[in-house]
Amino acid sequence: MAFAGQDIHPEKQRVAAQIAMTILLVSFTMLFAALFLGYVVYRVQAESWPPMGMPRISLFYPMLSTLCIVASSFTYWRFEVAFTNRSDRKVMLGWLWFTLGLGVAFFGSQWLVWQALWSEGLYVSAGVFPSLLHAFTWIHLAHMGLGLCMLFILAWLMPRTQYSVSDENKVVNYGKFWHFLDIVWIAMFVVLFVL
Amino acid sequence: MAFLEQHIHDEPKTFLSKYVFTFDHKVIGKQFLWFGIFFLGVGGIMALMIRWALAFPGQAFPVVGQFMFPDTGGVIPPDVYAMLFTMHGTIMIFYAITPILIGAFGNFCIPLMIGARDMIFPTANMLSFWFAFVSGVILLASLFVPLGAAAAAWTAYPTLSTLVGSPGSGQTLWIISLFILGISSTMGAVNYITTIITLRAPGMGYFDMPLTIWGLWLTAILNAIFVPVLGAGLLLLLFDRVFGTHFFLAGAAATSGSGDPVLFQHVFWIFGHPEVYILILPAWGMVSDMLSFFARKPAFGAKATALSMTSITVLSTLVYGHHMYTTQMSPLLTQTFMTLTMTISIPSAIFFANWLGTIWKGSIRFDSPMLFSLGVVFVFGLGGLTGLYLGTVTTDLYLHDTYFVVGHFHYTMAASVLLGCFAATYFWMPKMFGTLMNEFWAKVHFWITMFGLNGVFMGMMLVGYGGMHRRIYNPFVYEYLERLIPINTFITWSAIIMGLAQIIFVINFVHAVFFKKEKASANPWNVGTLEWTIDSPAPYYNFKEIPVVKCGPHELGNPNLTSGRDFQYQTEELVKA
Ligand SMILES: [Cu+2]
Numbered sequence: 001m002a003f004a005g006q007d008i009h010p011e012k013q014r015v016a017a018q019i020a021m022t023i024l025l026v027s028f029t030m031l032f033a034a035l036f037l038g039y040v041v042y043r044v045q046a047e048s049w050p051p052m053g054m055p056r057i058s059l060f061y062p063m064l065s066t067l068c069i070v071a072s073s074f075t076y077w078r079f080e081v082a083f084t085n086r087s088d089r090k091v092m093l094g095w096l097w098f099t100l101g102l103g104v105a106f107f108g109s110q111w112l113v114w115q116a117l118w119s120e121g122l123y124v125s126a127g128v129f130p131s132l133l134h135a136f137t138w139i140h141l142a143h144m145g146l147g148l149c150m151l152f153i154l155a156w157l158m159p160r161t162q163y164s165v166s167d168e169n170k171v172v173n174y175g176k177f178w179h180f181l182d183i184v185w186i187a188m189f190v191v192l193f194v195l
Numbered sequence: 196m197a198f199l200e201q202h203i204h205d206e207p208k209t210f211l212s213k214y215v216f217t218f219d220h221k222v223i224g225k226q227f228l229w230f231g232i233f234f235l236g237v238g239g240i241m242a243l244m245i246r247w248a249l250a251f252p253g254q255a256f257p258v259v260g261q262f263m264f265p266d267t268g269g270v271i272p273p274d275v276y277a278m279l280f281t282m283h284g285t286i287m288i289f290y291a292i293t294p295i296l297i298g299a300f301g302n303f304c305i306p307l308m309i310g311a312r313d314m315i316f317p318t319a320n321m322l323s324f325w326f327a328f329v330s331g332v333i334l335l336a337s338l339f340v341p342l343g344a345a346a347a348a349w350t351a352y353p354t355l356s357t358l359v360g361s362p363g364s365g366q367t368l369w370i371i372s373l374f375i376l377g378i379s380s381t382m383g384a385v386n387y388i389t390t391i392i393t394l395r396a397p398g399m400g401y402f403d404m405p406l407t408i409w410g411l412w413l414t415a416i417l418n419a420i421f422v423p424v425l426g427a428g429l430l431l432l433l434f435d436r437v438f439g440t441h442f443f444l445a446g447a448a449a450t451s452g453s454g455d456p457v458l459f460q461h462v463f464w465i466f467g468h469p470e471v472y473i474l475i476l477p478a479w480g481m482v483s484d485m486l487s488f489f490a491r492k493p494a495f496g497a498k499a500t501a502l503s504m505t506s507i508t509v510l511s512t513l514v515y516g517h518h519m520y521t522t523q524m525s526p527l528l529t530q531t532f533m534t535l536t537m538t539i540s541i542p543s544a545i546f547f548a549n550w551l552g553t554i555w556k557g558s559i560r561f562d563s564p565m566l567f568s569l570g571v572v573f574v575f576g577l578g579g580l581t582g583l584y585l586g587t588v589t590t591d592l593y594l595h596d597t598y599f600v601v602g603h604f605h606y607t608m609a610a611s612v613l614l615g616c617f618a619a620t621y622f623w624m625p626k627m628f629g630t631l632m633n634e635f636w637a638k639v640h641f642w643i644t645m646f647g648l649n650g651v652f653m654g655m656m657l658v659g660y661g662g663m664h665r666r667i668y669n670p671f672v673y674e675y676l677e678r679l680i681p682i683n684t685f686i687t688w689s690a691i692i693m694g695l696a697q698i699i700f701v702i703n704f705v706h707a708v709f710f711k712k713e714k715a716s717a718n719p720w721n722v723g724t725l726e727w728t729i730d731s732p733a734p735y736y737n738f739k740e741i742p743v744v745k746c747g748p749h750e751l752g753n754p755n756l757t758s759g760r761d762f763q764y765q766t767e768e769l770v771k772a
Contacts, residue, residue, distance in 0.1 A: 012393065015393060016393040019388070019393065020315075020386075020388075023385045023419050024385050027381050027384075027385070027419050028423065030424050031423035031424070031426055031427050033424075034428065034462055034465070035427050037462070038427070038431065038442065041455060041461075042455065042458075124434075125439030127441055128454055131442055131454075135434050135442070138434075
């Protein structure tokens, strides 16, 4: 986001960006919290889970997704460290592109998860259980798309960065969003596929 | 806290950068104002059509009826009636009141009243308006799709709102447009909260902020927290309609496993109750300020008012269940929700008493903003008191879904918020457009509106108490309601008169904006908050020098003042004996 008064009071700009990002993350948390509330209601009301006649899917592909996204959080962290230390630009960009790659791989792994669901007959319209699996992954993935856009913005900015405050704000706050999506996925993984 | 001085950006020169894709919070505020007034008109016409159907069942709608409903000879058909009350509610809440109070006055007042040059994220601010605009276009488009617009009421309860109850794309477009509007609101809310925290002028503590800003700030906080909850519900509903998920289908409609229609009600009201406060808090804040400004006295217990508004904000998150007493909730739960709901009366009573304390022994000036503010005090008092009967389980079981509910929430959400909108428009008119509206016609507008709306909403409570249910096409097919036709006719005539009175407002407004030659002075109301220290209309950079705040916003009638004024600006040291 562009500030009015770009180049003055870098410290205050940092604070403002942090406040805004915190509020935004609260908003996103409420969105996902409402979804999880729905999940709890369905789960508590059901006599058995998964409901009668519905198989669980193998944990393999969801695990793969988890691996991709956790690794991408790690590589983003490395990228951020490289940015703050102003290390070698090649290394920094390497971590960034690594993160991007893992993000794209996450999309692929989600496709595999859906394929696995369909092969078990768990189509979207087959009942509440598959509805939950699909809707949650869709909504999360849509946010991942937003996250990827942010990474592409960084990939475009970073080769020429002067380490300005506005660039730094982007790196820090896009990172928060990316890690947030990681945490949401882990919660979804545990709740939807493991429990 | 952090104070950030913004640059004076270059003056926008082209029409596009000045009026269309503008970063200037004042122009964005005006865009929201026009947007809201337009939808106020649309929603108002829908209200009149609803009233026509209830007062004169089976009679052709005058003038345009023949043209709009040729199949029925001009009579409003039942399905259209359902669309009308659905779209009336949706438009008034999300596309008229929200844009005017929060979008227009939020944008316009926040930077000016806290001494900033703009919002902290001007781009997000611009996007926020254009998202709202796109959303409005989609909503209007949904009126013209085959099978018509959404017709499941503004609450969109499943299974009415699923494909079972509403086939056709109207309801789907309704969901999409509301979701986009939610994105717009959330973006605005993040901007408002951050702006108020970081951009307050040096010296301005939180309790030096005008109460208007308090109201807008608390509203933004509620928006940021609860609009996403509605977003989640809307997404699931959308998936049910478009992709065939089973979240809200139950019984025979669900092939295997079973969804839960009542879950949507929970999600909706977790958002919906705070939404009531989202709408009313800015109006409360403005009224608290204006009562002080026009009684020429400091606001009585301003700190307590701010704190009680804050505690209402907190409490409002815990009471949503009072909308759902009739969903076979456990009595333990209904008792809990009832008790929590009643708790809200305590902070409400505190600031209501503060309002009365503010005007007590004041030298009141009955200018138009003051008249409308006093109107808010009156109608909000009535609306709040009738809420007690709906928050109490025993009485609510009888009154639920009757016109008593409709009357109640129109008093709180429509009447008081609408009067608040008018008060704000008359009050900030000189700062927005550089001219004052005609006082005489403003007063005529006030009195007709006031009698009209009390006729309408008081009448609604009467027929509701008599047992008339809401959302029924022709209630008078039930014998016991036939005797309520005369009161309904009275309500409709009140509504028509009130509707006509708004023409006075529109003419007055348009005249003042475009045709009035006589410019307003910098401070026509003689008040001391920061926006009145600069020219009218406010220049594009707001403040040449960022002001330094030295006293509170309500320093009026101080006997120690020697300047010949009875008020002092917030930039002046508090005068002591
Ligand atoms: Cu409520």
